[in-house]
Amino acid sequence: MEQWSNETIVDFRRTLLAWYDAKGRDLPWRHGRNPYHTWISEVMLQQTQVQTVIPYYENFIATFPTVADLAQAPEATLLKAWQGLGYYSRARNLQRAAQQLVTDYHGQWPETATELEDLIGVGPYTASAIASIAFDQVVPAVDGNAFRVFSRLLMIDADIAKPKTRQLFTDIIQPIVDPKRPGAFNQAIMDLGSSYMTAKNPDPEHSPVRRFDASYHAGRVLDFPVKTKAPRPKLIPYYGLIVHSPAGYLLVQRGSQEMLSGYWSFPLVKQADLRDEKHADEATEEMDLATLQEKWARENQLTLTLQPLGGRQVSHTYTHQRWQVKLLVAELTTTPTLDFLPGRWVTADQVTALPLPKVQEKMMARYEQHVGHAVFKEN
DNA sequence: GACACGTGGCG
DNA sequence: TCGCCAAGTGT
Structure with missing residues (x-):
């Protein structure tokens, strides 16, 4: 030196x-x-x-x-x-x-x-x-x-x-x-x-x-400078739930202990949380859907039928995590109350008034691509 | 000290 | 697509 x-x-x-x-x-x-x-x-x-x-x-x-x-x-x-x-x-x-x-x-x-x-x-x-x-x-x-x-x-x-x-x-x-x-x-x-x-x-x-x-x-x-490399981001599979009712789309606010805290997104459920340790390998998408509809939906007092949205998954990479989000859609004919979820029903043109993280914008874009037209207002 | 924490740009 | 980088801080 x-x-x-x-x-x-x-x-x-x-x-x-x-x-x-x-x-x-x-x-x-x-x-x-x-x-x-x-x-x-x-x-x-x-x-x-x-x-x-x-x-x-x-x-x-x-x-x-x-x-x-x-x-x-x-x-x-x-x-x-x-x-x-x-x-x-x-x-x-x-x-x-x-x-x-x-x-x-x-x-x-x-x-x-x-x-x-x-x-x-x-x-x-x-x-x-x-x-x-x-x-x-x-x-x-x-x-x-x-x-x-x-x-x-x-x-x-x-x-x-x-x-x-x-x-x-x-x-x-x-x-x-x-x-x-x-x-x-x-x-x-x-x-x-x-x-x-x-x-x-x-x-x-x-x-x-x-x-x-x-x-x-x-x-x-x-x-120069000398700098050791950071580890690769870890892959984390999620399900992203697009739940639509006459009152709008279900958005939840992320908790204070979570990443992206305070920001709003469609409900995101870690795939791993739906599968028990021992049989994680044999788990299938049908089993995940059933668990979501029974366990997750019951916990939140919702009744819904989730349909996988075909095509590519939404992928978003953070410094330390790589999320792969499979989107699932549920269409409801009535609007349930949300007593057990930090969520809201939000009309399509009001969604972008909320603070939204990038991964939520990607999920919305993927959904719009699926339905074939714009749904949410431009920011 | 190690790791969590977002996004956009660029080769 | 991938890896790395960009005026760091909190736990």
Whole structure:
């Protein structure tokens, strides 16, 4: 690994910031200096690309202009504003932190990374980003860009998939951060990481900091960063139940302990939950249907006849799970009451007013394809 | 420390 | 279709 002298550090800062001042991106959250704007953008940008975030950010700030507005927003409004961004606990945590700011901090922002980390959903990266960008605290914001950029510049071969590696990078970058412009320094590193020093197809040849790039001079750019691979997503078969009555479609809201919590979907039943361990191998679709109609339907006080919807299943892949959803349709002539289900009968044109996860949109599209025409209103 | 947690883009 | 990546945090 390389070591930089004080002279090199000063030279690097000057080169980096001159480039950033001339070529840095003009992003909506970079207008003015507002900790609320910085915070919202940083949380949205967690594991999410800039181009995806921009429209969500604009809409979010327009819908919830201040911390106080966010703190008192109806949950459905919040989840709808976040729909499609993913990692939905970020939205709930954002609101909880807004409530912390109002009640515990009386609307007065804490200004150091250490204090900011006490906000729910604000970890070491986001705390440092807010502290440096909005409050000029001299701390490195160590995100994926910083890992990638500095691992290449200095040929640091520590495995960035390991949690303790963060501290190593923090310690290495800390003395390099420009004490006069820490926020600009951190954002410049991010712009570098999304332009010349990308993960795939980097262009270190034309990078403004090429002469500081040890991995480039060694011809080993793509050897950095070192990162162990994540395990493959696990296949989980589901049944998706499309139950239609005169009052509309049956939608259920996902529970607080579940994935996608707070969002609405057709009832989803894990295939494995219908089959007992010993005979899981011999189970058939007919047996599953019978179990669904007897056990599941009785538990929820419904009487229905489920028909498999032919054709391809709906497939949706998450970071750690791969869902294969077989759709089943039931047509009811009367509308049962829903005493035992966290569900609602929703008319076709009202479904898209609810916050819906991507897998639900895929199930609706598959169903529309089956019936041969549009059923649900465009979002 | 390991794992859960969403979605879209790209080769 | 598949694998990997993108401004991480909570448990």
